[in-house]
Amino acid sequence: MAKVEVDEELKDILPSFLENRNKDILTLKEALANNDNSTLEKVGHKVSGSAGGYGFEDLGVIAKDIELASKAGEMDKVKSLIDSFEIYVNEIEVVFV
Amino acid sequence: MAKKNKVILIIDDDPDMRSYLRKLLEGMGHEVHEAGNSRTGIKIIDEVTPHLILLDINLDDESGFNVIGKIRQLDPFQRMKILMISSLSSKKAIDLSKKLGTDGFLIKPINNQTLSTTMKKMLPELNFPVAKNIDKEFSNLMGKFHGQIVKISETSVILQSKVKFFEKRKLQIDSIFLNRNDLNKTQLIIQEASKDVSTGTYNTKIQLIGLTDNNLKQIRKLNTKKA
Numbered sequence: 001m002a003k004v005e006v007d008e009e010l011k012d013i014l015p016s017f018l019e020n021r022n023k024d025i026l027t028l029k030e031a032l033a034n035n036d037n038s039t040l041e042k043v044g045h046k047v048s049g050s051a052g053g054y055g056f057e058d059l060g061v062i063a064k065d066i067e068l069a070s071k072a073g074e075m076d077k078v079k080s081l082i083d084s085f086e087i088y089v090n091e092i093e094v095v096f097v
Numbered sequence: 098m099a100k101k102n103k104v105i106l107i108i109d110d111d112p113d114m115r116s117y118l119r120k121l122l123e124g125m126g127h128e129v130h131e132a133g134n135s136r137t138g139i140k141i142i143d144e145v146t147p148h149l150i151l152l153d154i155n156l157d158d159e160s161g162f163n164v165i166g167k168i169r170q171l172d173p174f175q176r177m178k179i180l181m182i183s184s185l186s187s188k189k190a191i192d193l194s195k196k197l198g199t200d201g202f203l204i205k206p207i208n209n210q211t212l213s214t215t216m217k218k219m220l221p222e223l224n225f226p227v228a229k230n231i232d233k234e235f236s237n238l239m240g241k242f243h244g245q246i247v248k249i250s251e252t253s254v255i256l257q258s259k260v261k262f263f264e265k266r267k268l269q270i271d272s273i274f275l276n277r278n279d280l281n282k283t284q285l286i287i288q289e290a291s292k293d294v295s296t297g298t299y300n301t302k303i304q305l306i307g308l309t310d311n312n313l314k315q316i317r318k319l320n321t322k323k324a
Contacts, residue, residue: 007209009124013116020113045155049184050113052206060206064184 006055008096017054021047021089028066028082032075040070040078059088102296103223104145104259106130108138108164109153109182114205118151121212128296133157135164142171144243145297146259148223151203154183154190165197176225180215182207233266246274249320251313253288253304261291261299268303278315283307 006014024043031039044067051060062085069077105127107118115131122129130145132138135158142150150168154161161181168179179199183190186204194202200222203215228238244258256270268285275281284306291299308316 009209010117010120013113013120016116017113045184046111046114049205050111050117053114053117053208057206 003093003095004055005097006094010054011096014054014094017050018089018092021059021085025082025086025089028085032079032082035075037070037073041067044068044070056088056092059085062088102126102128103148103220104128104130104297105149105151106132106138106141106145106147107151108132108135108156108161109151110134110155110157111153114153114182118207118212121209122216125213125216135159135161135167138164139167139171142168142177146225146242147177148225149178149180149219151180151182152199154181154185154194162193162197165199169198178219178222180219231266244270244272246272247300249316251305251308251316253302256301256303257294258299258301259297260301262287262301263290265289278312278319280305280308280312280315283312 024047028040028043030036031043044063044065047063048060048067051057051063062081066078066081066085069075069081105122107115107122107129109115109118109131110133112133115133119129119131130141130147132141135156138150138152141147152161152164152168156164161183165179168177169175175198178201180201180203181190181194181199182203182205184205191202201215201219203211231238240260242258242260244256244260246254247257248255262268264287266287268287270285272281275283286304286306288302288304291301294300305312
């Protein structure tokens with residue numbers, strides 16, 4: 001996992017952002033198990049909007065892909081993207097700049 | 098030169114997005130308020146009269162496009178500026194925002210640089226009008242705003258609000274507090290220019306003239322109750 005550079009200014013709000021992404025992993029897995037595409041789309045949409053601002057552009061791209069694949073009903077792709085989402089969040093290494 | 102400290106409201110259902118924007122905007126020296134839905138957003142707008150509203154299109158409770166109409170009902174002269182924020186980068190969404198009278202469009206993800214450039218560009222527009230040269234005898238200026246009487250004595254009251262008064266003028270206030278305490282017939286005169294309390298909040302000392310014995314008794318009672 002590559003190191004991610006995050007603006008020093010965001011240091012105190014970053015823990016809450018990462019905690020919410022851990023919650024998203026559970027929500028995404030549960031939604032996938034229940035074929036709840038609306039929740040998958042919603043979480044994907046939300047994270048694609050905020051992740052880039054914090055410095056996690058790649059996470060934003062994964063989230064956008066989850067939104068689009070859910071919309072298209074491509075559930076195998078969604079599953080693999082959720083795995084990527086989880087790996088990214090678990091292996092994040094932040095460097096404040 | 099436009100003053101940097103502005104009052105800004107963020108209406109977005111994503112708490113991480115709100116925290117992020119708040120952090121950056123406060124870092125630029127602005128006073129920031131947050132709402133997670135349109136209902137709370139409208140309530141805050143009515144209370145704090147922000148210079149700028151950052152409005153997400155995809156809110157949980159309703160579309161941001163609907164909220165624009167509600168904002169304009171409170172602000173028919175479009176003094177408050179609206180910046181739409183959304184992941185939708187479609188031309189249709191941007192065109193609709195323009196048509197509905199918003200002042201710009203920010204596409205998520207929003208980075209520090211984009212926000213900073215947009216704010217710099219918008220800053221000169223984020224000013225509320227100042228009423229000048231109002232004729233003392235013949236002119237009336239009427240306005241509706243939230244305020245709070247934070248202090249009352251037997252000679253004056255301190256009104257805390259978002260309105261800054263500059264001159265000694267007669268004032269009429271239709272206030273529940275004054276009505277309830279039978280002070281609505283008292284003549285009110287702004288005693289001196291308003292003083293800054295915090296960003297965009299001012300204390301105005303207003304002289305009370307023509308108080309009756311009952312009024313004075315009521316004021317003493319109020320202050321005893323408070324103490």
